[in-house]
Amino acid sequence: MSGRRDVAVPVLVVDDEPDMRASYERLLRRLGYRVTQADSRQQGLAVIHAEPLVLLVSDLRLKDGSGLDVVAAAHAAPTRVPSIVVTGFLSSESRRAALEAGASGFLAKPFAATDFTALVRQVIDGAR
Numbered sequence: 590m591s592g593r594r595d596v597a598v599p600v601l602v603v604d605d606e607p608d609m610r611a612s613y614e615r616l617l618r619r620l621g622y623r624v625t626q627a628d629s630r631q632q633g634l635a636v637i638h639a640e641p642l643v644l645l646v647s648d649l650r651l652k653d654g655s656g657l658d659v660v661a662a663a664h665a666a667p668t669r670v671p672s673i674v675v676t677g678f679l680s681s682e683s684r685r686a687a688l689e690a691g692a693s694g695f696l697a698k699p700f701a702a703t704d705f706t707a708l709v710r711q712v713i714d715g716a717r
Contacts, residue, residue, distance in 0.1 A: 599623040599640070600709075603633035603647040603659050604675075609698075613646055616702055620709060628652075633659035642670045644713055649676035649683055657690040664691025671716040673708060675700070 600622045602613040607628070614624040622643065627633040630651045637645070637659060645663045647656035656674060663670035672694075674687040679697040687695050693712045696705060 598643045599625040600644040600646065601625050601627060601633065601636050601642050601663075601670075603627045603630070603645070603651065603656055605629060605648065605652040609648070609675075613705075616705055617646075617709065620706060627659075630654040630656065630658055634662055637662045637666060637670065641668060644709065644716075645670050645672035646709075647672060647674055649674055649678060649687065657686060657692075660687065660690040660692050669716075671712045673712055 600617050602610050604610045605628050610626045617624050627636055630653045647659050649656050660672045663672045672692050674692045675696045676683055677698040684695050694708045
């Protein structure tokens, strides 16, 4: 792992499943990051537009729409926010759509904690 983290700048986690948000938060805190949570597309978009972020982790399918809308907003933000899309609906189409929306990484559920943390490190270090 490289560099110092700015713990004042959070990672945004967007998922409509409370257990998944809690798991992401636990793993990200172990890596030293502060976490902001959103449980919907609408909340995720509001956070993207309201505060600086070091990373976005978003579920592909949310109760009120596509997580790719949040990814696209993060990618288009004045200070581009790298993002990871996580899905239980893995397909070549979903992977392609995530990358086209601007995602820096893609992970299929269920996943090992080590795979998630390695991808977080890779995406954040690649964005520096």
